[in-house]
Every structure is written in structure tokens, then in C-alpha cells.
Amino acid sequence: MNLSQKASDYPLSEFTGVDVAPIFPSDVMPPNVTFKQCDILEGLPYSDCSFYYIHIKDLFHHFPLKIIRDQLFPDLVRILKPGGWIEIQDRDPNMINAGPICKRLEDMLSLSFLNHGIHIKSHYDDMEKIFEQNNLIKYRLEKKTIPYADLDLAIQDYLSTYKAMRFALTEYSGATPEEYDEIVENASKELIEYNSEFSSSKYFGQKPMVYDI
Numbered sequence: 001m002n003l004s005q006k007a008s009d010y011p012l013s014e015f016t017g018v019d020v021a022p023i024f025p026s027d028v029m030p031p032n033v034t035f036k037q038c039d040i041l042e043g044l045p046y047s048d049c050s051f052y053y054i055h056i057k058d059l060f061h062h063f064p065l066k067i068i069r070d071q072l073f074p075d076l077v078r079i080l081k082p083g084g085w086i087e088i089q090d091r092d093p094n095m096i097n098a099g100p101i102c103k104r105l106e107d108m109l110s111l112s113f114l115n116h117g118i119h120i121k122s123h124y125d126d127m128e129k130i131f132e133q134n135n136l137i138k139y140r141l142e143k144k145t146i147p148y149a150d151l152d153l154a155i156q157d158y159l160s161t162y163k164a165m166r167f168a169l170t171e172y173s174g175a176t177p178e179e180y181d182e183i184v185e186n187a188s189k190e191l192i193e194y195n196s197e198f199s200s201s202k203y204f205g206q207k208p209m210v211y212d213i
């Protein structure tokens with residue numbers, strides 16, 4: 001989700017972004033956007049029932065399943081208002097028709113995950129169970145496979161997602177941060193050349209109006 005765009009589209013709503021890294025864009029933001037730099041594993045810095053909608057994108061694969069299920073998800077549900085929704089959006093890190101540079105980045109990512117004890121596939125297999133265990137209702141999954149060539153925004157998103165992981169991945173690339181950025185730029189050029197496609201999944205669930213903790 002492009003926070004700035006959404007905030008401009010819905011000026012009467014308040015939007016809050018969080019990330020452990022200082023990735024908040026430096027451009028002027030609409031007045032209804034705030035950003036907090038925080039480690040969400042240290043507890044979300046918001047009171048109970050604060051938000052109507054929580055959108056999480058390309059984040060869950062950073063954490064072991066047990067942390068997502070037993071720590072992060074209950075905290076997310078805590079700050080959601082009764083009747084509010086959670087949307088988890090994740091792109092399958094293994095693209096279809098990957099070129100050699102994209103494949104190199106994917107390999108770095110897989111290695112980094114494995115070194116943190118994370119097996120990405122099991123996250124998605126268990127997502128419905130995680131929603132259920134946290135008493136969320138109306139679970140729904142939407143899955144799409146899209147060629148990068150059809151969606152300019154997806155290429156920009158590929159670039160910004162891998163750049164956001166610069167510090168996590170440079171130790172696996174053997175490159176300096178500047179060289180790493182160049183690898184990512186070159187990988188993004190392959191997306192059209194190789195007719196690469198990506199699969200994106202969105203998982204939705206609602207907090208019931210009456211919620212038993």
C-alpha cells in the first residue's frame with residue numbers, strides 16, 4: 001500500500017506506518033500520515049482497540065512462525081478495534097521466470113531466512129490456522145499471479161522491497177551497500193527481459209464485535 005497515496009485519497013482518515021528502519025519517505029507527506037520507527041517485536045506502541053484496519057505487507061516472512069502466531073498476531077489483534085480488519089499481503093519470494101540476477105537475490109533472501117530458522121512456505125500453509133487461533137472471523141484468501149511487465153508499480157515495489165532489505169542482505173551478497181543497490185537495479189531490469197511473474201497473496205480476517213481474550 002502506498003501510504004501517501006491512500007492518505008490523499010481518504011483525507012478524513014488517519015494513517016500510521018511503522019518500521020524498525022528509518023524508511024519513511026523524505027517527501028512532503030499528507031497531514032493525515034504519521035510514521036513511527038519501532039521494533040514491532042518489542043510490543044506495538046499503541047493502546048488496545050486503536051485501529052479500524054491493519055495492513056501488513058512483505059513482513060511476516062522476517063519472523064519465525066511461532067513468533068507470528070503466539071506474539072505478533074495477538075498484539076496486532078489487541079490494537080484492532082472490534083469489527084476491524086487485518087490484511088496480510090505477501091509476495092512469494094520465488095518468482096516465475098527469474099533471470100540470473102533476480103535468482104541471486106532470491107538465493108540471498110532464502111539463505112538469510114534459513115539462517116534465522118525461517119521456512120517461508122510453512123507460514124502461508126498455516127495462515128488460516130493463525131487467524132482462527134486468534135479468534136478472527138470471515139477468513140479469506142486472494143491469490144494472483146501477475147507478470148511484472150503488466151504492472152509498473154510492481155517493478156517499483158520490487159526495487160523498494162529489496163532496497164528496504166539492504167542491511168539484512170548485504171552480509172549475504174559480499175557487496176557494499178552501494179554495490180548491493182546496483183545489483184537490485186540490474187535485477188529490476190531483468191523483470192521485463194525474462195518476462196518474470198510474481199504471485200501475491202492477501203489474507204483477510206475480521207475481529208468480532210465481541211472479542212474474548
Ligand SMILES: C[S@@+](CC[C@H](N)C(=O)[O-])C[C@H]1O[C@@H](n2cnc3c(N)ncnc32)[C@H](O)[C@@H]1O
Nearest residue numbers: 019020021038039040041057058059062161164
Ligand atoms: C520486505 S520489506 C517491506 C517494506 C514495506 N512493508 C513494503 O511493502 O514496501 C520488510 C520491512 O520489514 C521491516 N522489519 C523487519 N523486522 C522488523 C521489526 N522487528 N519491526 C518493524 N519492522 C521490521 C524491515 O525494516 C523492512 O523495511
